[in-house]
Amino acid sequence: MSVPTPSVQEVKKTTCYMCACRCGIRVHLVDGQVRYIDGNPDHPLNQGVICAKGSSGIMKQYSPARLTKPLLRKQGSERGAGEFEAISWEQAFTLLSERLAKIRATDPKKFALFTGRDQMQALTGLFARQFGTPNYAAHGGFCSVNMAAGMIYTIGGSFWEFGGPDLDRAKLFVMIGTAEDHHSNPLKIAISKFKRNGGRFVSINPVRTGYSAIADEWVPIRPGTDGALLLAIIHEIIAQGLYDRDFLVRYTNAGQLVNLDEKSDEFGMFLRTEVPEEEGCFDPQNKLWWDRTSQKPVITHTEGCDPHLLGEFTLSDGTKVSPAFQLLQARVKDYTPEWAERLTGIPAATIKRLAYEMGVTARDQQIELPIAWTDSWGKEHDTVTGNPVAFHAMRGLAAHSNGFHSIRALAILMSLLGTIDRPGGFRHKAPFPRPIPPCAKTPNTPLAVKPNHPLDGMALGWPAEPDDLFVDEDGKPVRIDKAFSWEYPLSVHGLMHNVITNAWRGDPYRIDTLLIFMANMAWNSTMNTAEVRKMLNDKDEQGEYKIPFIVVCDAFQSEMTAFADLVLPDTTYLERHDVMSMLDRPISEFDGPVDSVRIPVLPPTGECKPFQEVLIELGTRLKLPVFVKKDGTRKYRDYPDFVTNYETEPGSGIGFLAGWRGKGGEKFMRGEPNLRQWEMYAANNCVYHHELPRSYQYMRNWNQGYLEWSQRSRITRYAEPILIHLYSEVLQKFRLAAQGKGITRKPPEHLKQRIETYFDPLPFYFDPLEVQATDTHKYPLAAVTQRPMAMYHSWDSQNAWLRQIHAHNYLYINARTARLAGIADDDWIWVESQWGKVRCMARLSEAVEPGTVWTWNAIGKAAGAWNLTPDANESKLGFLLNHVISEELPEGNGRISNSDPVTGQAAWYDVRVRISKVSPGETAETSPQFATLQPYPGQSERKSLLSFIAGAKK
């Protein structure tokens, strides 16, 4: 061992961003070079551990794919060719601010800002709103919005940042449609502890990889049929009486009476008392139960009353009513395990057994904690109890066009078992739970978009009724992605996957400038990649690009940067300030709110500039109100200064960071700006963790103490209880509008049927939309993707270490399915959908159900992209499945996104394919291929031998 140990000179703490998990890290530096990045043991999220990505941060930092200079597309060169000249930041800012100023002064919606990463939304959203454009969103629409919407519209919270399984106390853990996760390290820590404590872990997934590998039982399921499984389990739970009746009565709308008078405008709505109520964003407690003792309707939660959950009753005026639970029971009556077996491929006996395991564990292994608390109706409880069945789900459920209803079914199942915000079940994380739906709303009229004015409302929100939709008088969308329109009314994260197609087609309108931050929309982040690349480069009759100006901000030479007119070099996570804000997606724990920061440990490389600084500079130059003083001069020196001093409203005391507010840092959530706030974060592992009193840590939907604390801290405006929506009035309101009832807006004729069908107040199963429009005899196989653990949620196959683990990808096929098709290991095959085909290599597997093929996503790269050599295996052997997935459904009633009809969630996993061996003599190379990209000015040379020693003299 001839190399002497270099002395570790500095250790700096910050927050990882090799994926979206946001672990605390310690960066060890030698002579200013990164020597070692390990997990920060004092960080609440990862408790010292780190993953493969986090450990490979060095190779990201020193990657030859890094952009180091602002770049302008060479005059006369085509988009996509990646021919650039370096320009100065001043030139870039002048160019951009002049163009944006013109747009803002005429029609602000012609500027669209979409970001791949959604952990900077507090600022990006603020910028877009201040600019006045409604055309802003992050990548949630093509990621997992169904998970957010389906859960939040049901229980007021969701998985990942907003809540998760309490595996510390759970006895049974059921994971559906998850292999790796956003919340990656904490979940790994938790699953491991859970298993070691003897918990039982069941994984339901078409594929057995990742976490499923260590499940006690793997239940293979056909993609897109999760809803059928969950509904059948609900059927069984109700049929056997395995639900937690007390929980349903007190904490959900199960007992609330629903109007069954089909002629009434109030059909399907809850009966309400005449008691006048304060209007607001909350669920007024004015609904009715049918009391079992008095056999009369009473106001819910009336002391001494207990409602019927089943039955049909008649009010004195003759109106027929039923408790919501009765309707749920009726809904699932025909969803028998035998019915589900045909759809899911899971034996009915297994479905029943799963239902019994859940129901019996929840009922017989109840946890009781000696924590006294008071519920929203003033009732004091001596204990907190929990039914120790925990669930976790992610994109496997979400990325289907029937995902919203599947996830509603999951949330309802969790509620039936009585596991919401209770020990051993699902636990919320601040700022959740929120009212159902949360209060934020978009404007509901195009008039909100005014030249030289901020947008009058939020660009993204949570519609509660048809009048909340962001449409014009004819019911046409205001947003470029048609979010919050009648096509996808509850598209709470937008539809980034349709932005380019819509803008290219000019439907609903043409835009001028598209600013993309950190999203590879010309490759793995778009559906229909080959066609979208053409759209990006397409011109109209006048020779003008159909999308006139494209700006891309990224740290790396992605496929997307090649299509930019202007490229802005972003920094890496080690070179910038960031906030994991309560206004966005904080890293809260079950026991209370947590937010955190990134603090640069290295100076920016080359001329790289953090995207936040770019936005603040642009905002200042454009004189957007929050970024300038009254006299129009610069208000914030830079991003850290902005974070310290910005308040949501003057004097509101609410800013991007919740910790150490107030002059001396003595306040939390709300307080004057503290000039030493960054220092205090730096001195405290970059984290602010506010641990709630134990009595506030559970039952938070209905926990008076918690809700009042939350209200005082301005986390919520209202302290009303958040009853679980087994039955969704929100959905029913849209259905009523489609049926022509009530005084709200009505959907356009061609969408009425769609709204009426899919806005069902109770979950139901339907074949995914694309499957309905596919000849499944011709295309029999479901094709899905997932990201491998070593690359989950990361965007760097160029990483010298990680790419050695996954340099190319195969299509995994069930061995029997493959043999029937005459396909053997390593064969080159065609994967074909009704949209297109891809040539790739086959790998036979016993860990995938026979009707599914799958691959690791985003391993395949375009030749020369990410500054890999043109013959890199990523481009020659690796492939993208995106080429066979369409962003739109087959033309029927106009063009419509290949998305969930409720939420606009991209239906990635609905595609159906067939597979066949290539003809003899075909090239052993993936297809399609694209023109090779050349390195850009300012990129460092790629080494053919890398012997990295930090601090070694070069």
Added chain:
Amino acid sequence: MTQLALVIDLNVCVGCHACVTSCKEWNTSGQAGPMSDFDPYGADPTGTFFNRVQTFEVGEFPTTETVHFPKSCLHCEEPPCVPVCPTGASYKRAEDGIVLVDYDKCIGCKYCSWACPYGAREIDEKQKVMKKCTLCVDRIYDTTLAERDRKPACVLACPTSARLFGDVHDPESEVSIAIRESGGYPLMPEWGTQPANHYLPRRKTKLRIHEDELVRADNPLKVDGKLPKPAKAEPSLDDVTSW
């Protein structure tokens, strides 16, 4: 006599590769480094790693098990790689049982790699010496590190704490207890190499629900008067006999 070793718990390993890259990251700039990568941005990137995670499928659909299997030097008690080394570069430390390579003595003849049935050693194509897992010998005794940090990088990184580290000769150590109580086993015992590293097998938790546990007296359906009972019209003994 101390024998340091890793115990790898396949029951919780999810195959995330954290141990793979954290090892590389620590060691490339450490005493064992550099760990060179050839063609890191080319067609077939290939580099020196002391630790790899492999994946196996066991059984046939639908009863398949996917096994993630981390593998590094097993620090055998009878290391076959040591006696074959002609220079003495390869050695096993008496004080803690770690098998190491003295880079200054190694002539790069690769004979030790032939003598290892596990494929735990490799030549660093840049430095032309044999390299292998050192159990982070430059961490575990470094008193400038906090005590919790005096562990191999892979052990500290592992998110599922699937990697235990300690003295397998101390019967009361965490690793010895794990081997004893959780069925720890060595790899390829047929060669008598007595690997110090052990693996813990998958353990299954099952739930048995007796039919009579399904319905309880406090079944909520009873409250609503809907406890399932057979319809009166269903056949019964009354239909067939009179005694």
Added chain:
Amino acid sequence: MHPAFSVIFLTTLIGVGQGLFLALFTVESYAAFDLLPKQDSRFYAFGSALALGFLVAGLIASFFHLGHPERAWRSAAKWRTSWLSREVIVLPAFMGVVFLYGAAHYTGFNPLLATLPSGAPVNVTAILGVAGTVLAFALFVCTGMIYACLRFLQEWHTPLTVINYTLLGGASGFFLATALAALAAPELMRFYAGWTLILTLLALVGRAASLLRNARLKPKSTLRTAIGVKHPRIVQMAQGAMGGSFNTREFFHGKSAALLRQVKWVFLLLVFPLPLGLLAGGVASASSALLLAAFAVQYAGLLAERWFFFAQANHPQNLYYQAVS
């Protein structure tokens, strides 16, 4: 295993050198007992030089196997445990003796040291010859044991490895000696040809025995023992690296089973019948060209044989490197 050409040349070249030396000293010993006519010392000197040439060439080839040839001297350190270390000691010792043996003959410095009871003289060259013979056999043992001692390389872990290294090396040396005799000492040609025939036939028996043995080997290690999971069906999906690694380069020949079979038949042909045929023809026609061709053909065959020897060996580590994905 991946057949490394450095080692293929090393083992075959020094085998020729060892065999040739043995052939030379055999004749000298016979001559000492008057069983053969005395030879001109130039015959021994030239023969020794030739043997030394092969040994040096082998030594040079071996350096190509090392990452750090400049440190090769260190490898004598562990002779107590390492057959490789022993080889490293024995090879130069043998080379030194061969040199002295040749030099003694060349310079004529060959004083009589003693006389055996039978009257046979004991000269310096006799002492050196005996020493050389011992070292030549020791070298065969060392070289063979380098492979034979690796117990989990089951194809190698047999006395046949040492026997075959010895017999094949000896045969190739005697082939060369026969050709040399045809050129410089025709009266020895038939003597050498006889021994060549015997050695080659013995080698054939030895090599055939090892082929038969290896064909019937059952690997002791399986994926079951390799990962410790008891199941008859275990399939690797990923080995942790897709761009190859030392493990995939060093332990796999990367050739098809068919090619391996072809190489086997080629070497069986080239090492045994073909050179023996040429030997017969060469002796019958006293053609040194044919005899040289016989040697060359067999040497080519030995290269194939040695390639096959490595390629056929299945390293248990390969169980861990079956598939990528």
